[in-house]
Amino acid sequence: MSSVQRQSITAELRSLPLGRTVIEFLDYLVVEAGLSENTILAYGRDLRGFLQYCQVHGVDTVASLKPRVVQGYVHEQARGPKGENTVKRALVAIRMLLRFAKLTGLIDDDGTDVLETPKTWYRLPVVCNKQQVARLLGAPSPNEPFYLRDRAMLELLYATGVRASELAGLSISDLNFDVGYLRCLGKGNKERVIPVGKTAIAATREYLAVLRPKLARSHSGMHLLLSRTGRPLTRIEIWRLVKKYAIRAGMPRNLTVHTLRHCFATHLLSGGADLRSVQEMLGHVDVGTTQIYTHVDHERLRQIHRQFHPRP
Numbered sequence: 215m216s217s218v219q220r221q222s223i224t225a226e227l228r229s230l231p232l233g234r235t236v237i238e239f240l241d242y243l244v245v246e247a248g249l250s251e252n253t254i255l256a257y258g259r260d261l262r263g264f265l266q267y268c269q270v271h272g273v274d275t276v277a278s279l280k281p282r283v284v285q286g287y288v289h290e291q292a293r294g295p296k297g298e299n300t301v302k303r304a305l306v307a308i309r310m311l312l313r314f315a316k317l318t319g320l321i322d323d324d325g326t327d328v329l330e331t332p333k334t335w336y337r338l339p340v341v342c343n344k345q346q347v348a349r350l351l352g353a354p355s356p357n358e359p360f361y362l363r364d365r366a367m368l369e370l371l372y373a374t375g376v377r378a379s380e381l382a383g384l385s386i387s388d389l390n391f392d393v394g395y396l397r398c399l400g401k402g403n404k405e406r407v408i409p410v411g412k413t414a415i416a417a418t419r420e421y422l423a424v425l426r427p428k429l430a431r432s433h434s435g436m437h438l439l440l441s442r443t444g445r446p447l448t449r450i451e452i453w454r455l456v457k458k459y460a461i462r463a464g465m466p467r468n469l470t471v472h473t474l475r476h477c478f479a480t481h482l483l484s485g486g487a488d489l490r491s492v493q494e495m496l497g498h499v500d501v502g503t504t505q506i507y508t509h510v511d512h513e514r515l516r517q518i519h520r521q522f523h524p525r526p
Contacts, residue, residue, distance in 0.1 A: 223258040230265040231274035239314045260304040261311060263291075276320045284308055339476040339506065340468055347372060347477050350469075353459035360442070363429075364455055366414070366421040367439055367447075370396070371456070371471065373414035375478030375496055378449040378456075378471045384438040386422065391415050400497035408495050479507045 223240075227233040236258075243254050267287045273279060284305070291301045315321045342350070351372060354364040370381060380398040388397045389410070396410045410418075418438075431444030439447040449471075456471040475496070482492050493504040 223255065223262065226262055227258070227265065230262070231269050232265055232276060232279075235276055235315065235320065236261045236265065236311065238318075239311050242314055243310075256303065257307040257310070260307040264304065264308055276315045279312065279315075279321075284312075340466060340470075340473050341476045341480045341507075342465065342469070342473065344481060346463075346465060347474070347481075349463040350459055350465055350474075353463040360425070362417075362421040362425040363439060364459070366417040367452065367455065368459065368474075369414035369417040370410070371474040372478055373411045374398075374408045375475045376408070377475065378452045381439065382447055382449045382452055385436040386438055387436060388438070389415075389418065391419060404497060406494065406497045476507070479504065483507055 224237055227236050239261075240254055240258055243257065264284075264287055267290065268274070268279075268283065271283065271286070273283055287308075288301060288305055291304060312321070316323065351365070351368050354361045354368070358364070367381065370376070371378075374396050376384075376396070376398055377400070380400060384396070384398060390396075394410050394412075394415060396408050397405060398408070399405055426440060429440040429442065429444055434440055434444045434446070437446035439452075441447055441451065453471045456474070457469075460466075460469045479492050479496055482495075483489070489501060489504055489508070492507070493501050496504060498504045
């Protein structure tokens with residue numbers, strides 16, 4: 215996280231009961247646990263809400279953080295407008311805080327074994343069919359100044375299923391055109407290698423040969439996608455560009471840059487790819503996260519039903 219964001223969270227925590235303990239816990243995550251900056255910032259926000267609850271209920275020491283207090287907070291959050299995944303993530307942050315308190319000798323028993331985890335309902339991701347994706351990929355106009363860059367950007371997103379942040383971080387050296395592979399750093403700085411199709415390679419080659427040299431400045435480095443000023447495109451800029459072309463192509467209003475990642479996975483599975491291979495290409499730690507795409511492919515489900523149901 216940026217120093218400004220960290221200072222803001224730290225200042226708010228310091229004014230709350232147990233705030234100093236949480237600040238020490240966040241420092242521990244930075245130094246010892248090696249979690250990503252975004253994850254640590256999310257934990258800080260989640261724990262800020264929990265400490266505000268503790269303040270209202272008169273809980274001002276780690277020793278008084280009994281399981282009933284945590285459970286009360288979780289139940290209150292579950293009844294509110296927050297999504298189930300948000301509540302579940304907050305409970306994970308609290309569990310880790312209590313384990314840290316036990317590790318540092320602030321408490322004898324963290325009590326996490328008796329905490330009930332809320333049930334999570336999985337929401338199926340938005341997925342477009344192949345014809346819709348083709349319209350989106352064809353949305354950039356050859357008459358536009360950044361046509362080659364934006365076409366390469368869209369083709370790479372769909373061809374590899376990378377996240378916007380991963381695409382923003384790509385360097386030219388991360389692509390091997392001869393072999394047809396792309397290397398990227400995912401969550402937790404875990405590296406993975408993903409095959410890239412001929413169409414995306416051709417679009418990227420043309421961008422690199424024709425447009426990127428015109429955009430490059432002394433501060434551009436080896437970043438793949440550049441803005442008009444020669445800066446690397448940020449994930450927010452990539453998000454805005456995808457939204458722009460989605461609107462132009464008449465796509466669903468809730469389509470985002472992550473939708474192309476969902477399409478990548480679903481279309482691979484519908485084409486016969488095995489689940490483990492798709493898991494590896496997406497960079498999912500748990501295959502259960504990848505399995506949700508098997509429920510999105512309605513045609514595949516119909517085929518399974520026709521094949522195995524005794525009365526199709």
